[in-house]
Amino acid sequence: MCGIAGIFHCGTIKPVDPARIERMTDALAHRGPDGSGVWTAPGIGLGHRRLSIIDIAGSPQPMTSAHSPAVIVFNGEIYNYRELRSELAASGATFRTEGDTEVILAAYARWGVDCLSRLHGMFAFALYDGQKRELLLARDRLGVKPLFMARLADGSMAFASELKGLLAHPLLRREIDPLAVEDYLAWGYVPDHRSILSGVEKLPAGHYRILKHDTAPAAPVRWWDVSFAERRKGSVADLEAELLHHLREAVTSRMVADVPLGAFLSGGVDSSSVVALMAETSRDPVRTCSIGFDVAAHDETTYADEVARLFGTEHHSRTVGAEQFGAIDDLAAMFDEPFADASALPTWRVCQLARENVTVALSGDGADEALAGYRRQVFHAHEEQVRRLLPGSLRRSLLGPLAEIYPKADWAPRSLRLKTTLQSLAGDGGEGYASALAATPNALRQSLYTPDFARGIAGYRAEDRLIEVMQQAPARSGLDRAQYADLMFWLPGDILTKVDRTSMAVSLEAREPLLDHRLIEFAATLPDSMRVRGRQGKWLLKRAMRRYLPDQILFRPKQGFVTPIAEWLRGPLAGEAKAISSSAALARTGWFDSRKLAGLADAHITGRSDHSRLLWQLVMLDRSLRRLGVAT
Template identity: 65%
Template sequence: MCGIAGIFHVESSKPVDPERVRRMTDAIAHRGPDGSGVWTAPGMGLGHRRLSIIDLGGGAQPMLTEDERFALSFNGEIYNFQELRKELEAMGHQFRTHSDSEVILEAYRAWGPKCVERLHGMFAFALYDQANRQLLLARDRLGVKPLYHARLADGSIIFGSELKALLEHPALRREPDLAMVEDYLAFGYVPDHGCIVAGVQKLAAGHYWLLTQGKAEPAPTQYWDLDFSNRVKGSEAELQEELLRLMRQAVLSRMVADVPLGAFLSGGVDSSSVVALMAEASRLPVKTCSIGFDVGELDESEYASRIAKRFLTEHHSKIVAADDYGLIDTLAFHFDEPFADASALPTYRVSEMAREHVTVALSGDGADEALAGYRRHVFHHGEERMRCLLPQAIRGPLFGTLGRLYPKADWAPRPLRAKTTLLSLARTGAEGYAEAVGVTPPHIRDRLYSRRTNQLLRGYRAEYHMHRLMDKAPARSGLDQAQYADMKLWLPGDILTKVDRTSMAVGLEAREPLLDHRLLEFAASLPENMRVRGGQGKWLMKRTMERYLPEDILYRPKMGFVTPIAQWFRGPLAETARGIASNTTLARTGWFDSAEIARVADEHIGGRSDHSRLLWQLLMLEKSVARIFG
């Protein structure tokens, strides 16, 4: 796991200043505390920060082939590099190191850009071919590793693992993209199709971009996509065995490291499943790491301890204060773009604690997206069945009227909160699901924006991108479409961004075995009743893991990391909430109606409404805007 950066002069071979590249990599030094390097050639500069995981003595980067034709700066891990190396050696390729980086170089020599189709792992890399003056930028299938890029006024392309690397280049214009403010408020993160800085982009997951000096820039090429349109056949027992085989394969392949390795353990289904399979494959006790909270209703550490005892792991745990808002500025620095998933705070803390014991940690991320594990998937699946029974012409007016008349009852037990469901049923599946995954709905955003902002947005809605994704998804059902959209938006934009930034902030490599692309392809082919059944998501996975895990771990309600931000904004952060409306960088942008923000803050602090998620969004947006545009 590392950090990369570079400069490519597309239109000429003018020299690249190595100090400029060095400043870009120094900005992301936390991603690679074990070493750094810069390499330049006419028109090309590559930089690298290294966190040593494989071949500690021989994997320094940027790495060149022996003939110096190809140069590589690489972030990530290739889990099948040993198999690829044997294949390449049989073809006559020779190796000087034992690193996966050198395998990428020789794979490119053998197969060109299509080598990415053979790489199993998480990666973002820049590979330069001096003979053809070509630069290949590539990103893994799911977008586990980030890759930002931008074109400058002089025609050059700059790129890096984090936005802060690009911001070090003096020629990058720092202008905000207002459409991404809209996307951020809608979803709580800036999706991969944009960036808070206008003109900066992210290479999409499952894409590569081949640039040739002196030639027009082509569009990036998609080399992988997840297809939900085919259904696998087989009995439940057969499907369980295949799922288990793929999970074992994914876990085992991610246990290769030349440094201490362990796992995050929350006590939930996913992390417990990973630990169970690690314990099965390991001769030594698995190192597990968890955190608990000093507030009982937020604390899952008892469940983690039970799993640790069950599998005889070397367990490390720590109780942290739920009142941990002191991390806000640290998180704002590491995320660069505004990021409002408050579970980033405990994720940072568990990464920080894990780094005291290991350099690599396996996580359970990805199973919810792959196997329909979120409550919203279960609800959407049920709503889609109702949508199939009634045409939109009847459903829209009927449920729309009922939804408007039904009282809003956030305080009531969940089965009695029918207003949201009724309004969702009045919409198309894509519209209903986009609302379900959103944080701040359109009517509230409209009230928040100033008149000028609403004019500049010209009717643009963040939800439109999700609607298009679902409408064009390679899918057979509404559940397929929802999961596909999550894979394209939520997973890289929220979950993987959160884990990458918090783990890299402390020099820890996080690996996600449940995001192995072969496992995902199988999961996408499962019949719906193998994903959702009886009000349960991840149905087949839970049935499969019954041989390893107790019932109360498998079937207890999903909890996840919870942060008491509502209390913060009525206590230690109350004045901060009040100040957002008037005396901040955000207020000076003119994007928002200050009186409306002040009203929201007063209502929350006075206990009349719970606006904590919105206030958290605005606070994190303020931190980002102040850092970048100041």
């Protein structure tokens, strides 16, 4: 795993200062503490920071091709590089190293941009073709590895693995995009179609972009998508066997490393399944680690301990408490953009724990998106059944008014909190799912904005982009569309961003076997009933794993890696909640009504309402603004 950065002149050819590239890569040193390099030529500069995982002594970057005037900087892992190497060698290619970077160069020389479909893994890379005098920027199918880009005032395009790499360039404008603030308040992160800074872009997952010296930058081109439009036929036993085959292939392919390797273990279905399949393959005890919480209702370490005992792993655990939030500024520095998934803190801590023993750790991320493991997906599938039975006019006229008068009832048991469900059923499926996924409802966001800020975003609503993704999904059912949106929108923007930044902050490589694209493509063809039955999501996965895991692990209520932030903001972090309305950084923006922010904090602290997610979003936004030093 590594960090990459570079500068490419579009429309002209000017020298690139190597010292400027070096400053950009120095900002990414945490991603690659084992080595660094810079390469420049007229109009192009590439930089690299290396975390050595495979071919430790070889494969320095930037790497030049032995057979063509091509140079690459690469962040990620290609899990089928040995098979590709053999295929390319059979057709005459020769290799100087034992790693996967040189295989990408050879694959490009043989197949051009079509080589992307042959690469199995996680990657973001920049490959300069000296013969064509063009730069290929590419990102993996699901966006496991990030790539930021910005057009600068001198006509160049700069790129880097993280925003902080671009921030090291003196020509980058630090001006907030107000639409990104609306996106952030809606989702708790800045999604991949936008950046917190105007003029900065993220290369979308499954896309490439070609830059040429004599023309303006071309738009990104999609090279991969997943379709939910087909349905796999076969018996339950056959589909179960095929799923298990894909799971084994995904896990074993990600166990190749020349450094110590382990796994995150929460005690949930997904991480436990990964550990079970690792234990099946490994000669030695699997090294596992887990994080617990000082609030018992959120602590899963007993389940992790049970799985560790079951497979005889070398297990390590640690507890996270509210005092750990003294590291808020460290979190803000990690993400650059505001990022309010409160599980980022324990994810960072479990990465720190893992790094004490290993350099690579496998995670269970991806199964919820691929196999319908989120409660919201299960609820959405049932809501879509109701929508099919009741005409839209009836739902709007009957359920809409009911939703208006039904109390919000944050204090009530989940089964009695019907307001959100009624609101969702009154609208169409896209509106309902966007509301379920949003961290802060649209009406609440609008109530917080000052008139000037509201005029500035000119009616823009964050949910519309997600609804558009669902409407355009290659899908057959509402469940398909919800999963497609999670894979294309939520996964790269939230989950993979969180894991990439927290793992790279401690120079740990995290691998996600359950995001193997062959597994994703297979899962997308499963009938709805193989994914959701009754209130049970991931039905086929749980059935397949019964040979490995006990029912109390497979079928206990889904908990997730949930931080007890609501309790902490009423207790040891209440001061943070109260201070948000008077924060100097937020106050200077003029975006929010300070009296309403104070009211939110008071209502949460006194227990009248649960505003923990929104308060945490505001805390993290404040910290990010302080660090970015932006114009608002």
